[in-house]
Amino acid sequence: TQLLEQSPQFLSIQEGENLTVYCNSSSVFSSLQWYRQEPGEGPVLLVTVVTGGEVKKLKRLTFQFGDARKDSSLHITAAQPGDTGLYLCAGLNSGNTPLVFGKGTRLSVIA
Amino acid sequence: DAGITQSPRHKVTETGTPVTLRCHQTENHRYMYWYRQDPGHGLRLIHYSYGVKDTDKGEVSDGYSVSRSKTEDFLLTLESATSSQTSVYFCAISESGKSYEQYFGPGTRLTVT
Numbered sequence: 001t002q003l004l005e006q007s008p009q010f011l012s013i014q015e016g017e018n019l020t021v022y023c024n025s026s027s028v029f030s031s032l033q034w035y036r037q038e039p040g041e042g043p044v045l046l047v048t049v050v051t052g053g054e055v056k057k058l059k060r061l062t063f064q065f066g067d068a069r070k071d072s073s074l075h076i077t078a079a080q081p082g083d084t085g086l087y088l089c090a091g092l093n094s095g096n097t098p099l100v101f102g103k104g105t106r107l108s109v110i111a
Numbered sequence: 112d113a114g115i116t117q118s119p120r121h122k123v124t125e126t127g128t129p130v131t132l133r134c135h136q137t138e139n140h141r142y143m144y145w146y147r148q149d150p151g152h153g154l155r156l157i158h159y160s161y162g163v164k165d166t167d168k169g170e171v172s173d174g175y176s177v178s179r180s181k182t183e184d185f186l187l188t189l190e191s192a193t194s195s196q197t198s199v200y201f202c203a204i205s206e207s208g209k210s211y212e213q214y215f216g217p218g219t220r221l222t223v224t
Contacts, residue, residue, distance in 0.1 A: 030210070031210040033210065033212060033213075035213075040218075041217060041218070042201050042203075042215030042216055042217055042218055043154070043201075043213075043215050044215070045212050045213065045214065048209070048210045048212055050210060088153070088154065090213075092210050092211055098144065098156055098159055098169065099211065099213060101153055101154045102153065103151075103152070103153035104153055
């Protein structure tokens with residue numbers, strides 16, 4: 001069974017601080033996705049990374065896929081209360097198998 | 112936003128009763144999924160479908176069945192609900208290509224008393 005370990009599980013920071021959350025596995029994935037989930041809603045796709053070493057930026061969010069395609073990180077610069085939520089990573093193994101989801105990092109940004 | 116709706120959005124039922132949750136999409140996506148989300152466990156796949164009448168089990172399929180008679184509808188049935196099935200249930204859709212990115216519905220909160 002492929003597993004994606006996310007760390008930390010919980011993170012509480014002040015507005016304006018920077019943070020990084022991690023998604024690690026011993027397995028290789030063909031691509032990796034990040035989702036954000038707000039309370040009472042379904043997860044929403046933020047980004048997909050497909051190439052080892054790839055870096056994608058989405059405003060203050062920077063996503064990186066590890067060179068070996070086994071891990072990924074999400075860095076948020078100058079966090080804002082609107083960034084509060086559950087961040088989930090999900091890996092795709094082969095084309096027609098379901099995504100493997102991590103358990104998520106719950107982020108709270110305090111104003 | 113992808114056109115995915117779930118019904119009902121909230122349901123309270125008694126142990127032993129059958130329950131059916133509905134997921135409806137307007138995107139004509141091939142793949143549909145049912146997940147449950149519980150504290151400490153994250154999202155866990157129950158069943159998924161890769162086409163009309165084509166379904167497969169996920170990691171927590173015991174006690175659940177599914178049906179897909181039309182592209183747009185994916186039904187999840189709890190034949191005899193138990194308290195351990197109290198959870199938030201999410202439906203998702205995806206298409207082949209684009210790394211099977213998933214689009215989620217708003218969720219159904221089910222309480223089994």
